[in-house]
Amino acid sequence: MKYLLKRQTIGLIVGSLLGMIILFFTDLSPGNPLVTRTAAVAVIMSVWWISEAIPIPATALLPVALFPLLGIMNGKDVAGMYFNNVIFLFIGGFIMALAMQRWNLHRRIALRIILFIGVSPKKILLGFMVATALLSMWISNTAAAMMMIPIAMAVITKLKDNFNHKIVNRFSVALLIGIAYAASIGGLATLIGTPPNLAFLRIFQIYFPGAPEITFADWFIFALPFAIIFLGVGWLLLILLFAPRKVTFKADREIFEIEYARLKGCSYEEKMVLVLFSAMALLWLFRSNINLGNLIIPGWTVVFPDAAFIDDGTVAIVIALMLFIIPSRTERSERLMNWETANQLHWGIVILFGGGFALAAGFEQSGLSVWIGEQLAGLSSLPPVLIVLSVCLMLTFMTELTSNTATTQMVLPILASLAVAININPLLLMIPATLSASCAFMLPVATPPNAIIFGTGQVKMQDMIRSGILLNLIGAVLITIYIYLIGTAVFDINLNIMPGWATAGQ
DSSP states (O other), X not given: OHHHXXXXXXXXXXXXXXXXXXHHHOOSSTTOHHHHHHHHXXXXXXXXXHHTSSOHHHHTTHHHHXXXXXTSSXXXXXXXXXXXXXXXXXXXXXXXXXXXXXXXXXXXXXXXXXXHHOSSHHHHHHHHHHHXXXXXXXXXXXXXXXXXXXXXXHHHHHHHHHSOHHHHHHHHHHHHHHHHHHHHHHGGGSTTSSHHHHHHHHHXXXXXXXXXXXXXXXXXXXXXXXXXXXXXXXXXXHXXXXXXXXXXXXXXXXXXXXXXXXXXXXXXXXXXXXXXXXXXXXXXXXXXXXXXXXXXXXXXXXXXXXXXXXXXXXXXXXXXXXXXXXXXXXXXXXXXXXXXXXXXXXXXXXXXXXXHHXXXXXXXXXXXXXXXXXXXXXXXXXXXXXXXXXXXXXXXXXXXXXXXXXXXXXXXXXXXXXXXXXXXXXXXXXXXXXXXXXOOOSOTTTSHHHHHHHTTSSSOHHHHHHHHHHHHHHHHHHHXXXXXXXXXXXXXXXXXXXXXXXXXXX
């Protein structure tokens, strides 16, 4: 606590001083004072976010106060950045996640997966990781990890009662770390799975309004295979580091069956939430036309007067509203969702999103993005693949100590400017950075799932660092390879041609 307070105080003072020095004693772009003013605000926000000088969502409100005062953007435009279609996509998706948790649907899904996969050590580990990753695609990684930990601890306790403690202890480390890894990896697969994905979507829209829309389906087609591959890599790494070489014990299947039996029969509410959840996923996936080469599957929005008016946020809110409308049979005068439950939504994340979007808009409108691009133009002499790998490593290790959402929102505008300056498709840098921001596996402070499993007392810091640093490095390399092999095809990235939408208005 003392360390945190000291860091916060230092961050508050240093961030403020650096901002004032830039504002009053530098002129980054003669003739355009807005560049310097925006840079000053960006530096203050960056240092305060990194040091958590004040609550992270509170720092995100700085543009509302400073942009109008410094003449960077008017108050009305800044305020508009804090509520948009991406925010509603997050809100609708999170309300669905809360509905799943309210009626225990997420727990039923997880236990069924574990029972299906098996109860040998390697299969238990795989089952927990698959179940956690699947949940994390749709609910927060924190909630996914929190839900799986009690089940994992019950398994570990039962194993210790019946088998050699030394062997079980090593396996328990693998199991708990596997849950944390899977919670982060699963979120990569969907736009709503982790906040950096949504941050990327909106910042990309702000910087390149003429670019083709990146839909839920586009991201899912691209990121789901990567998440599956990466989850498999994480599983194999944990087996090599911690799991017994030979099967020396087997968990009692009855542990999982008892847990599943406690859920009793599938309730009407669970069934209805599952139906709405499935409908939401299908509506997202098939909203826009799907091009399969010679075959084009038309999106369902074509039946409406103006298909372009409907986006993924629209779908999320329509389904969320259905949860508030459909009545419950278990609780009288109640619906599938009530506002008491919905109010658990992470409003701080909503504000944090808005602050990042406002900062990105300030970069764009003031000309700071162009100025940064000019300063980084010298990197054009480096091979693009080396730049991508460097970006992946930078984001991965930065987010070990900082908020992945805040870091993403600081770095993506810079990468957008860099890509334009060195004449490469911005997606080639921005997507790897976004994925890497959710791939911090080394320290307990890196992500809530890491902190949760460390808090069990079963996992030592050295265990987390040993496996985490390896997975960090593997992830950076894997993301770099994947964006070149798969990302270029999914997002139509031509390595030799700069798209017209990237330079429009520059």
